[in-house]
Amino acid sequence: MLGISSENILEHSKGTSHSPPSDSDRTTTLVYNDTEPHIIRDGINRITVIPKPDNEYLVNYTGYMSGIVRVTQDGIEELGDTLLATQTDVPNWLVDSPIATQTLPSWIPDNYTGPPTITCQHCHEKTPAQDIVTPNRTNGNTTNRFCRNCWNEIREQWHPEHGFDNRGE
Numbered sequence: 001m002l003g004i005s006s007e008n009i010l011e012h013s014k015g016t017s018h019s020p021p022s023d024s025d026r027t028t029t030l031v032y033n034d035t036e037p038h039i040i041r042d043g044i045n046r047i048t049v050i051p052k053p054d055n056e057y058l059v060n061y062t063g064y065m066s067g068i069v070r071v072t073q074d075g076i077e078e079l080g081d082t083l084l085a086t087q088t089d090v091p092n093w094l095v096d097s098p099i100a101t102q103t104l105p106s107w108i109p110d111n112y113t114g115p116p117t118i119t120c121q122h123c124h125e126k127t128p129a130q131d132i133v134t135p136n137r138t139n140g141n142t143t144n145r146f147c148r149n150c151w152n153e154i155r156e157q158w159h160p161e162h163g164f165d166n167r168g169e
């Protein structure tokens with residue numbers, strides 16, 4: 001479950017449709033950065049983490065599946081390491097927060113430095129990671145990076161397996 005070992009999960013309610021009471025000042029939200037235009041993902045796309053007394057945390061996840069997990073301090077650190085410590089060049093998980101990275105909670109790995117800026121290979125504009133499209137991404141390797149404007153222009157000529165389809169030219 002999100003990288004959290006079973007011994008660090010105190011309680012797990014699956015399919016919970018309503019959010020737990022949130023304390024917006026202390027809630028941290030992680031969002032899945034979906035950059036692959038040809039794959040319908042059936043995973044979790046949003047996670048909110050609320051600290052509780054006694055070093056416990058409530059983790060509310062939504063997406064294709066949803067639920068609430070109550071975890072220990074070790075458990076929340078496992079979640080942070082799993083989702084944020086190993087950042088690929090175009091990261092899949094981002095902290096959705098206006099607050100500065102230096103005030104992030106302690107379970108966010110030290111090497112998380114916020115969403116990177118990525119250069120679009122078409123217009124060469126520097127673009128926030130949230131606005132990048134990576135067609136034909138495989139196993140975390142990103143070979144194609146387009147900003148959403150360029151992607152909207154070229155998507156008709158893009159073949160999901162071969163990339164640019166030039167056969168008509």
Ligand SMILES: [Zn+2]
Binds near residue numbers: 123125146147149151
């Ligand atoms: Zn572009």
